[in-house]
Amino acid sequence: MTGFVPASADRFGTAFVESVDPGSGRLAPRAAPETDAPVLSLDGDWRFRWCAGLHDLTDGFEAPGFDASAWDTLAVPSMWQMHDLDGAAPYGKPQYTNISYPFPVDPPRVPDANPTGEYRRTFTLPAEWPATGRTVLRFEGVDSAFAVWVNGVLLGDGKGSRLPTEFDATDHLRAGENTVAVRVHQWSAGSYLEDQDMWWLSGIFRPVSLLHRPEGGIEDVFVHADYDHRTGRGALRVEAPEGARVTVPELGIDIAAGETARVAVEPWTAETPRLYDAEVATATERVRLRIGFRTVAVEDGVLKVNGRRILLRGVNRHEWDPDDGRTLSVETMRRDLEVMKRHNVNAVRTSHYPPDRRFLDLCDEIGVWVIDECDLETHGFDLSSWRDNPAKDPVWREAFLDRMARMVERDKNHPSVIMWSLGNECREGENLEAMAAWTKDRDPARPVHYECDLEARYTDIWSRMYVPHDELERIGRREEDRCEDPVNDERRRSLPFILCEYAHAMGNGPGGLSDYQALFERYPRLQGGFIWEWIDHGVRRRTEDGREWFAYGGDFGEPLHDGNFVADGLVFPDRTPSPGLLEYKKVIEPVKIRIDPEAATVSVANGYDFLDTAHLRFAWRLEDDGDPVADGVLDVPVTAAGEATVADWPEALAKAAASPSEGERWLTVSAHLAADTAWGEAGLELAWGQAPLSAPQPTRRGPLAAPVQTADRIVLGEAEFDGRGRLTSLGGIEMTGPRLDVWRAPTDNDRVAWGMLDLASKWRGRGLALDRLEHRTLAVEAGADELVVTTRLAAAGADTAIGAVYRWRADASDRIWLTVEVAPEGRWEVPLPRLGLRLAVPKDLDQVEWFGGGPGEAYADTRAAARVGRFRSTVADLQTPYVFPQENGSRIDVRWATLSGGGRTLGFLGDPTFALTVRPWTSEDLDEAKHPHELVERGELYVNVDAALHGMGSASCGPGVQPQYQLEARATAFTVGISAAAGR
Numbered sequence: 001m002t003g004f005v006p007a008s009a010d011r012f013g014t015a016f017v018e019s020v021d022p023g024s025g026r027l028a029p030r031a032a033p034e035t036d037a038p039v040l041s042l043d044g045d046w047r048f049r050w051c052a053g054l055h056d057l058t059d060g061f062e063a064p065g066f067d068a069s070a071w072d073t074l075a076v077p078s079m080w081q082m083h084d085l086d087g088a089a090p091y092g093k094p095q096y097t098n099i100s101y102p103f104p105v106d107p108p109r110v111p112d113a114n115p116t117g118e119y120r121r122t123f124t125l126p127a128e129w130p131a132t133g134r135t136v137l138r139f140e141g142v143d144s145a146f147a148v149w150v151n152g153v154l155l156g157d158g159k160g161s162r163l164p165t166e167f168d169a170t171d172h173l174r175a176g177e178n179t180v181a182v183r184v185h186q187w188s189a190g191s192y193l194e195d196q197d198m199w200w201l202s203g204i205f206r207p208v209s210l211l212h213r214p215e216g217g218i219e220d221v222f223v224h225a226d227y228d229h230r231t232g233r234g235a236l237r238v239e240a241p242e243g244a245r246v247t248v249p250e251l252g253i254d255i256a257a258g259e260t261a262r263v264a265v266e267p268w269t270a271e272t273p274r275l276y277d278a279e280v281a282t283a284t285e286r287v288r289l290r291i292g293f294r295t296v297a298v299e300d301g302v303l304k305v306n307g308r309r310i311l312l313r314g315v316n317r318h319e320w321d322p323d324d325g326r327t328l329s330v331e332t333m334r335r336d337l338e339v340m341k342r343h344n345v346n347a348v349r350t351s352h353y354p355p356d357r358r359f360l361d362l363c364d365e366i367g368v369w370v371i372d373e374c375d376l377e378t379h380g381f382d383l384s385s386w387r388d389n390p391a392k393d394p395v396w397r398e399a400f401l402d403r404m405a406r407m408v409e410r411d412k413n414h415p416s417v418i419m420w421s422l423g424n425e426c427r428e429g430e431n432l433e434a435m436a437a438w439t440k441d442r443d444p445a446r447p448v449h450y451e452c453d454l455e456a457r458y459t460d461i462w463s464r465m466y467v468p469h470d471e472l473e474r475i476g477r478r479e480e481d482r483c484e485d486p487v488n489d490e491r492r493r494s495l496p497f498i499l500c501e502y503a504h505a506m507g508n509g510p511g512g513l514s515d516y517q518a519l520f521e522r523y524p525r526l527q528g529g530f531i532w533e534w535i536d537h538g539v540r541r542r543t544e545d546g547r548e549w550f551a552y553g554g555d556f557g558e559p560l561h562d563g564n565f566v567a568d569g570l571v572f573p574d575r576t577p578s579p580g581l582l583e584y585k586k587v588i589e590p591v592k593i594r595i596d597p598e599a600a601t602v603s604v605a606n607g608y609d610f611l612d613t614a615h616l617r618f619a620w621r622l623e624d625d626g627d628p629v630a631d632g633v634l635d636v637p638v639t640a641a642g643e644a645t646v647a648d649w650p651e652a653l654a655k656a657a658a659s660p661s662e663g664e665r666w667l668t669v670s671a672h673l674a675a676d677t678a679w680g681e682a683g684l685e686l687a688w689g690q691a692p693l694s695a696p697q698p699t700r701r702g703p704l705a706a707p708v709q710t711a712d713r714i715v716l717g718e719a720e721f722d723g724r725g726r727l728t729s730l731g732g733i734e735m736t737g738p739r740l741d742v743w744r745a746p747t748d749n750d751r752v753a754w755g756m757l758d759l760a761s762k763w764r765g766r767g768l769a770l771d772r773l774e775h776r777t778l779a780v781e782a783g784a785d786e787l788v789v790t791t792r793l794a795a796a797g798a799d800t801a802i803g804a805v806y807r808w809r810a811d812a813s814d815r816i817w818l819t820v821e822v823a824p825e826g827r828w829e830v831p832l833p834r835l836g837l838r839l840a841v842p843k844d845l846d847q848v849e850w851f852g853g854g855p856g857e858a859y860a861d862t863r864a865a866a867r868v869g870r871f872r873s874t875v876a877d878l879q880t881p882y883v884f885p886q887e888n889g890s891r892i893d894v895r896w897a898t899l900s901g902g903g904r905t906l907g908f909l910g911d912p913t914f915a916l917t918v919r920p921w922t923s924e925d926l927d928e929a930k931h932p933h934e935l936v937e938r939g940e941l942y943v944n945v946d947a948a949l950h951g952m953g954s955a956s957c958g959p960g961v962q963p964q965y966q967l968e969a970r971a972t973a974f975t976v977g978i979s980a981a982a983g984r
């Protein structure tokens, strides 16, 4: 062959990029515990050059004498694509794909356009750095492949982005100044194993350090700290180099490495994260450990810790920071855990890679159960029918095993880690089986998890994703469909079950959480699950005039992307809790409070797995129409985990409850932290229950007024209508509408449905065209005491319609009453988005008050967190800024609401209740916008007074709205009262 030179990576000394080998020149993986041996952090500013690909590398950049003074500086740790995104974006931009690889699938080859970062820095070895022993260069995480030189000498290379890598630098270091150079490639063979649903980002994104390793020091330790719940004793054995001593002063333990001590201990659990400080020492090194005693076991078909079944109230956590990508500060990690614990979350799956190791220290300390998941996903092969999937190709075996070993060795001493997960969505293959086998051998004390092991052949827990409620119930009863192989079937049927992902928290939702939780609580086999996912991975941006917004897939001009599917978390990108998290908090509350007004008692069922209720204090509050009547504390005897107590109402409550009620009376009992904890302050509410003590007040209606017709309008009480029967003002307040409204800006769950026709497309389809219905007036008739307006809603080209008859009445209270009779015509095979009235009112009526469900938004299947009370809000604060604009902000079960401002008040009265939405833009505006900052306030406010809304479900990934929360199109009627008054 002539004239053609293959573009060989070898030419640039980077053959390792496309090699399936996990690395070369690396040290064996280990736990690397905290030590008294010298450590030098190499974090900080490094010299940096971004290269377009392997053809663009800098010759000799690793040489100590190389002059990099003209290069940029870049912080280590950081991700290079996250820099200056509102400016020049000098190092490329983030790209988001869910399943697809963002390059041609041709394993292990990667594109020529392989952005590469060259990093250099010098450091001075401190004068007191020991001359003996070894010195190790440690990288906690580099995405995705890198090679390292010290003083111009190549130490080795590595892959496995979210895993540590160590090199021995001893022989190449010198006293005084040294140079370290690192070349990092965005794409490598390793990228085929890292196809997680997230932004593709690169760089040295976790800390780098130089560690002294003393001779006779402690390279590694493996703590085995079990707890025997029958005896209350812990058993401690620490594998460490021979001759090392293990001391736990608080327990009086002083044993040799390898020996076992058995002593009475307080066990570690996620609810009681008791840690003991320990030291392992040789003559030359001391390492510090924090030991938690606990035993994880699968027994009697159930996952147990310390002999008790646990219930996982979990979340899937990706590492995300809207400014820094996957580089997280310790403060951010702690904040995640605090926000989780404050919202009753007790478990984290580290989807889909081991987190920064410091996060696990915090999990031990603050207390959450962790499924530690390996950095492994090959989902993109799904798009080519799993042809060439690395999971089943022996060529990749070592890379798979290497990843598992690096995770297990690093994290094996964390009590919070109760399961190892092989990775995510690699389908099945011998390489995964080999990982499982290695793991069980290395650490028999933790179950192995992997969701794609469909028949649970090599895993210890049966795990699935997004299972619908009815199937989950069958699994709960151990009546699931059979496995193909009867042997597997029998074994799998004996295993505990978890949902490693469920309830896709994308946009408004997820719906149906309460129904899932009820199943977890009913069937011991169902041990809870992990919401997908913790945080929206939005990238923080600013408009030219300084307004903040969050970018998602496609916002960086990526040719291939998966849009806002990356924004599917329980907290917004800035970590503000979303309504979904507030809902989850209520659904998974650790104590259940039930009020029995007849018996005048409150029962408290303790749903903790270990804790009694001594850390809680209970309070009661009585309100009439949301106005405070009386409150006090409730003494609830300390109740053990899993037990329930019934407490009598205190005298003050009984007395207050017996007083005549001024409106609808509700009793609320709540449970609060009695004292400060690591994650919440005394007084923080964790659970609550409510009960009505009186029936809703009937609405009084006076004698009816007669409509008066003039040449161009109709007057009915305080209301004025135009000749076509449309309300134009009430009590002097101008308005447009109300008119029947069935549309909502589709939610992500309405809109996104992988592989299926989504609901929003059906709504918009020609047959229905609910987004462009036209209203036509058929008749306006003024009767003796009512005005009847007959209308029909239909869209151009559509073969369905909705008949709507408006019956207007005015009573002596100056209120007008509107009853709407709705009758769908034609074939309706899909649910309606909403059914209610929309009207436009003056913009200054922007102070909203209501008595009903609140304080936050709630829909048919996301309503657990809405309590009955009196709430106030500005219109602005009623909006939920979902990263992708969609229906939001509806308040449920509203008995009455007022909108005030400019000295006027507009009131709405339910018959008995309605759902309320008030926004400064229309549903159509919401539908049109792609980001919240594109929404422009109009000159009016748009009020929706809804009889009902279709639920939220979780169809953006998972089951849709369950039948009981669907809004069926059928003949119905609803009524609302409207009044206008001067004042406020």
Ligand code: GAL
Residues within 6 Å of the ligand: 098, 196, 197, 352, 424, 425, 465, 501, 504, 532, 565, 568, 957
């Ligand atoms: C799952 C996957 C997650 C995420 C989720 C949808 O199949 O494991 O990584 O992609 O779907 O958001």
